[in-house]
Every structure is written in C-alpha cells, then in structure tokens.
Amino acid sequence: xxxxxxxxxxxxxxxxxxxxxxxxxxxxxxxxxxxxxxxxxxxxxxxxxxxxxxxxxxxxxxxxxxxxxxxxxxxxxxxxxxxxxxxxxxxxxxxxxxxxxxxxxxxxxxxxxxxxxxxxxxxxxxxxxxxxxxxxxxxxxxxxxxxxxxxxxxxxxxxxxxxxxxxxxxxxxxxxxxxxxxxxxxxxxxxxxxxxxxxxxxxxxxxxxxxxxxxxxxxxxxxxxxxxxxxxxxxxxxxxxxxxxxxxxxxxxxxxxxxxxxxxxxxxxxxxxxxxxxxxxxxxxxxxxxxxxxxxxxxxxxxxxxxxxxxxxxxxxxxxxxxxxxxxxxxxxxxxxxxxxxxxxxxxxxxxxxxxxxxxxxxxxxxxxxxxxxxxxxxxxxxxxxxxxxxxxxxxxxxxxxxxxxxxxxxxxxxxxxxxxxxxxxxxxxxxxxxxxxxxxxxxxxxxxxxxxxxxxxxxxxxxxxxxxxxxxxxxxxxxxxxxxxxxxxxxxxxxxxxxxxxxxxxxxxxxxxxxxxxxxxxxxxxxxxxxxxxxxxxxxxxxxxxxxxxxxxxxxxxxxxxxxxxxxxxxxxxxxxxxxxxxxxxxxxxxxxxxxxxxxxxxxxxxxxxxxxxxxxxxxxxxxxxxxxxxxxxxxxxxxxxxxxxxxxxxxxxxxxxxxxxxxxxxxxxxxxxxxxxxx
Amino acid sequence: xxxxxxxxxxxxxxxxxxxxxxxxxxxxxxxxxxxxxxxxxxxxxxxxxxxxxxxxxxxxxxxxxxxxxxxxxxxxxxxxxxxxxxxxxxxxxxxxxxxxxxxxxxxxxxxxx
Numbered sequence: 206x207x208x209x210x211x212x213x214x215x216x217x218x219x220x221x222x223x224x225x226x227x228x229x230x231x232x233x234x235x236x237x238x239x240x241x242x243x244x245x246x247x248x249x250x251x252x253x254x255x256x257x258x259x260x261x262x263x264x265x266x267x268x269x270x271x272x273x274x275x276x277x278x279x280x281x282x283x284x285x286x287x288x289x290x291x292x293x294x295x296x297x298x299x300x301x302x303x304x305x306x307x308x309x310x311x312x313x314x315x316x317x318x319x320x321x322x323x324x325x326x327x328x329x330x331x332x333x334x335x336x337x338x339x340x341x342x343x344x345x346x347x348x349x350x351x352x353x354x355x356x357x358x359x360x361x362x363x364x365x366x367x368x369x370x371x372x373x374x375x376x377x378x379x380x381x382x383x384x385x386x387x388x389x390x391x392x393x394x395x396x397x398x399x400x401x402x403x404x405x406x407x408x409x410x411x412x413x414x415x416x417x418x419x420x421x422x423x424x425x426x427x428x429x430x431x432x433x434x435x436x437x438x439x440x441x442x443x444x445x446x447x448x449x450x451x452x453x454x455x456x457x458x459x460x461x462x463x464x465x466x467x468x469x470x471x472x473x474x475x476x477x478x479x480x481x482x483x484x485x486x487x488x489x490x491x492x493x494x495x496x497x498x499x500x501x502x503x504x505x506x507x508x509x510x511x512x513x514x515x516x517x518x519x520x521x522x523x524x525x526x527x528x529x530x531x532x533x534x535x536x537x538x539x540x541x542x543x544x545x546x547x548x549x550x551x552x553x554x555x556x557x558x559x560x561x562x563x564x565x566x567x568x569x570x571x572x573x574x575x576x577x578x579x580x581x582x583x584x585x586x587x588x589x590x591x592x593x594x595x596x597x598x599x600x601x602x603x604x605x606x607x608x609x610x611x612x613x614x615x616x617x618x619x620x621x622x623x624x625x626x627x628x629x630x631x632x633x634x635x636x637x638x639x640x641x642x643x644x645x646x647x648x649x650x651x652x653x654x655x656x657x658x659x660x661x662x663x664x665x666x667x668x669x670x671x672x673x674x675x676x677x678x679x680x681x682x683x684x685x686x687x688x689x690x691x692x693x694x695x696x697x698x699x700x701x702x703x704x705x706x707x708x709x710x711x712x713x714x715x716x717x718x719x720x721x722x723x724x725x726x727x728x729x730x731x732x733x734x735x736x737x738x739x740x741x742x743x744x745x746x747x748x749x750x751x752x753x754x755x756x757x758x759x760x761x762x763x764x765x766x767x768x769x770x771x772x773x774x775x776x777x778x779x780x781x782x783x784x785x786x787x788x789x790x791x792x793x794x795x796x797x798x799x800x801x802x803x804x805x806x807x808x809x810x811x812x813x814x815x816x817x818x819x820x821x822x823x824x825x826x827x828x829x830x831x832x833x834x835x836x837x838x839x840x841x842x843x844x845x846x847x848x849x850x851x852x853x854x855x856x857x858x859x860x861x862x863x864x865x866x867x868x869x870x871x872x873x874x875x876x877x878x879x880x881x882x883x884x885x886x
Numbered sequence: 887x888x889x890x891x892x893x894x895x896x897x898x899x900x901x902x903x904x905x906x907x908x909x910x911x912x913x914x915x916x917x918x919x920x921x922x923x924x925x926x927x928x929x930x931x932x933x934x935x936x937x938x939x940x941x942x943x944x945x946x947x948x949x950x951x952x953x954x955x956x957x958x959x960x961x962x963x964x965x966x967x968x969x970x971x972x973x974x975x976x977x978x979x980x981x982x983x984x985x986x987x988x989x990x991x992x993x994x995x996x997x998x999x
Contacts, residue, residue, distance in 0.1 A: 281995035710947040794977040
C-alpha cells in the first residue's frame, strides 16, 4: 500500500525544473561541441574541398603549360646551338673553298696562266679562316673540342709552311704538283673534320637539313670540280715536263658531278623546301661549261696533244664553278640565317607565351581562391558559427552576412527564422515554468489545507483503548490525505457502549466532509436513542438527498450485558471471532443511508462473551487488488482472520494490515480503509 | 470511455455494460450515460450486467442517483448480476431500490408487462 505522506512531488518541483533546464542546455552545448569536433576530426570542410579541387586543376594546368614551355625551350636551345655552330662551320667552309681553289691556282704559273688572286693571299685567307674556326670550336666547348682544335691547328701549320715555300723563287713543276696534292689533302682533312662536326650537331629540322644538304652539294661540286681540274692540270704539267702519257682514271669523275644534281633537285621538290636560286644555275654551269671543258682536256690528253687554250678554258670553267658554288653557299647561308632567326624568335615567343600562361593560371587560381574565400567560405563560416551559437542557446542578434550567393542568403534567412523560433520557444518555456510554479504553489496551499483537514479528521477519530467492558483497536487509512471513512466508539450517558462506522461513497475531500457530517448526525441520533434501528432510521430520515449516500454499521451493548444489538445500512458484514477461534460473518444487510425513504432496517442480536471479538471494517479491504487485478474479497478476509484468530487484539490489527500490504499491488490505487476490533474483556 | 451497447426492446432501453469493473474511475461516465438516457425520455431502463465482474459503491451510487432522477413510474432494472454483485446487492438490500432479474429477457418482459 502507498504511504500517505511518502511522496511530495510539488515541494521541489521548481528546483528540479530549473535543474532540468540547466541539464538540457548543457546537453545541447555538448552536442554542439561534439558536432564541431566530428567535423574537424574526420570530415572535410567545404573550403578544403573546393580549394583542393581548384589546386588540382590549377596544378594540372601549370604542369601542362610548364611541359609545353620546356619543349619550347628545348627547341629554342637547339636553334640557338645551330646559330652558334655557324661560328665555326662557315670559316671552315670558307677555308675549304680557298684550299680547293689554291690547289688549282698553285699549278697555273706552270701553264702560264697567272691566277687572278695571288696564291699567298688565298692561303693567308684560308689560314685566317682556320684561326676563326679554332675560336668558334673553343667557344662551343664541345666534348671533342680539343681534338678538333688540334686537327685544325695541324692543317693550319701545313698551310703556313706551304705559304713559306711558295714565296721561294725557284719552284719547279713537279713541286707545284706536290703542293697541289698537299693543298688537296689539307682540304680533304678539313672535309673529314666537317663530317665529324655534322655528327656533333644533328638537328631534327627538315628545313635545316635541306639547307645543309644544299651547301653540302655546293661544297661537293666545288670539291670535285677543283679536284678534277687540279688532276687534269697536274697531268698536263707532268706530261709537259716528262712527256709521258699516263692512263686516264679521270673520265669516271664526270658522272659523279652529273649524278648529284637531279638527286638534290628532286629532294627539294619532295621536301617542299624553297630551293636557292643558284641551285638551278650551278648544274647548268657544270653541264654547259665545266663538263665540255673537262671532256676537251681529257680528249686532248688522250690524244697526246697539247692545246693550252683548252687548258685555259678548263681553268676558267673551274673558276666559274667556284663562283657559282660560292653564290649558292652564300644564298644558303643567308636562308639559314633567316630561318634560324625566325625559329629562335618564334620559339622564344612561344616560351614566353607558355610561361605567361602558367603564371596566369597560378594568378587566376589564387584570384578564384580568394574570391571563393570572400564570397563563400567566410560567409559560410559566419553562418556556421552563428548556427553553433544558436545550438548552445545563444540567442543574440544574428549578424548580417555579406554575400551575393542566393543559397547563403537563404541559409541566413532560415537561421534568423530559427532564432525567432528559439526565442519564442524559450519564452513559452519560461511561461510554462512560471505556470508550473504557480500550479505547484496552489498545490502546496491545497495540500496544506488538506493536511489541516486530515488533522481534524484524525482528531475526530477515537484513540484505541477500553470503553466500559470493551477494548477497541482501530486502523484508519484514507486513500489520499483525507477519506470518507469514519468510526467512533463511546459510552453513552446511560452507560451503554456504542460502536459505529461510516463509509461515504467515493473518497477524497468531498467524501471526507460528508463523512464528518454523517459522524455528527450519528452523534446527534445516538443522544437519547432507544435502539440501533431507531438511530439508523432517524439518520436516514434526516439525511440530505443532495449528498452522497453512505453505508454504516451501529452496534450497541447495555452495561454488563454480553448481548448487544446491531444494525447494518449497506455496510459489510462484520466478523465475529469467538474466543475459541471460530470465525463467522454476522448481519442481514440493509439499504445504505440516503438511498430510499423506507429502508426498513433490521436489528439483530450480537453476543460477545469475554474474549470474543467483533471486527467491523469498510469495503476498502475487499476492494484491495493484487498484481493480477484480483480483489481481496470476503473469503480471503475470513480465511485471514481465521488464521490469525489466536492473535491478541493489540497485535491483530498490525498483523492484518501487514498481510494486506504484502498481498496488495503497491502500484494500485486503493479505496479508504478502516477497521475496528471490539473485544469483550 | 465506457464500453457499452444499447438497444430498445418493446420501448425498454437495454444498456449492456461491457466493462469488467464498474468502479470509481468509470462511475461518473456510467452515471452520465444513465442521466442522458433519462433526459432523452427513457423511463424503463434495463442495465445488463452479464459482462460485469465487479461493481463498487461509486457505481452503485451512480445507479441510485439515476433512479432518483426518474419520474414516479420510471424504473431501472438490474439484469444478470454475477454472484459477487448479487452479494453486494443483497448486502445493501438494493432489491428495495431496483428490481433485479436473472436474465435480460426477464427484465424486458417485466417492464413490458
């Protein structure tokens, strides 16, 4: 059973509510902190994601631009290297040309054809050009530079020693032929060097290749024409002096000269490279001038004749070939210069373009990043911060967010709505707390009133003890503070002893007030009453129809008599417990007070010998229920009392009460309960 | 919410209660139903208690206040009470207030006759 004063939920209601509020706020703050921790710990912020994305794209573009720029720089370096190589290529070529011509010119005095340019001048020019070659190679700092320089220097020394010999006065024809051979060999050495230098600087450019081919062609034609001429002249000089006819090996060389021309021309056609003007003139000169002159000299030698006019024609044809070759070489060089200049400046422009592009990408990336931070990340962070503040219950004004992004403006607007809702919710909560506090206050007051009323009700109840020859023990437990059960035992003025018990239908304050009224009515009716039946009928007669009905039982004993009278008005049958332990219900029932005008109560005798007991109780005992909803009922009470029949009166009340408490479901509401034991002593 | 069903047989209103217990917590509703029906003009009412296992003093009070509200010729008959309810009705001598019959048919017949 529930203790009446064990639970006072209203006393600390406001305290506990405040605590709940504080706990809720702390909880929210924890939640917000956790949220932030989670985001920092395992998740990525919008800023990080977008910046990483931008950085990857930007880095990709920068790498691509960088690769392109590097490619351009490589090409640029190649063309620059080509230009630098011209510093030693061209003097080398010029010295070869000089030596070719010198190899012919050295024999001309023997035939009486003085050269146009003094031989010493040519050799000096060749020597000077070789000096330039040495400077150029040294500047280029190639891997085999020293080896090449040594070679060039040896050739130059040979030229210088030849120059000294040419200055001597008596040089015979045989010496001139030998010198021509030496000059020719020197030129060949330089050609070989040139071949090695071609290997050194091979460039992946068709146009450059074609231009080199053109100059090679010119150089080759020059070489073959002069070699052939020198060979014929040597033969002529030799036969003039020795009068011996040597076998001819020269005729085959004619084909060599012819062979190259169409090949080069067709290559030019195929490559789409614009050939130099002189390339058309050179083969024609060879075909129309040099080859006929050479053929004439060859035929002359074969016939063993000596026609100086034919020899002079060959020499002048060789000079013509030299002129045409040099023109071709000049044109080729000019074209090469122009081409290299164009390529170098183009590659340089492209290099600048790609470097500029890469820089632009970097700058653009930074600008986009800054713009993103300003337009999105910062306003976003501001909104996020305000959301977190709102989450921990900080309801300060929502600061304006500067952004042009519609989404962020919408988020910000939503945040303001959240704040408005939060403020309203807080206000409602405060109002609810206040209302709750007022209710709790009213409840406290009401409870204080009820407690006062309960005290009054308790005071109206008699104390356990002896009245006349009877001992009374009682138990009273209202369902709330006060109840609708009342009982009393008293000695009337004529010495009779009366016991009555009242149970007003329902319970609580109303039933309690009614029970007090019934109690007073009972007292009034007992005053001067003749018998129990008359008392009940008087009370029923006087009872107000508007008030609830109540059940009652009244027992009266004359002094010194063991037989009394009892009347029931709807009240449960009392239990008679004989001193030998026999237990029986007494009574015939009766209509409750206030139900009908003609109740026709029946009075029955009650016998209580010494040691016999009568137990009267309200139906609250029967209505107790266990966990299965089963009522305690008459049979269980009878069995319980039979079992406890030997227990003394003082111990019997607590024994019954304890058993009832053990049996009943403590969670279940219970009706008012009261019990009085009357024992004849 | 009180589970109950009603039908009119021979101008007699039969209210069948389908709650196992009629007690303090549903007695006010029960009382209101009875008063409403009386207000509606029914003067012959049978309360069918076949499905009720227990009634307490509050429910008894509801029926008593209802019968007090009725005109002189009106009556409420309690039909088919179980043993426990019969014991209560006997204790309180309710036969002086309400006719009590063993079956609903008997109650209707009694009113109609």
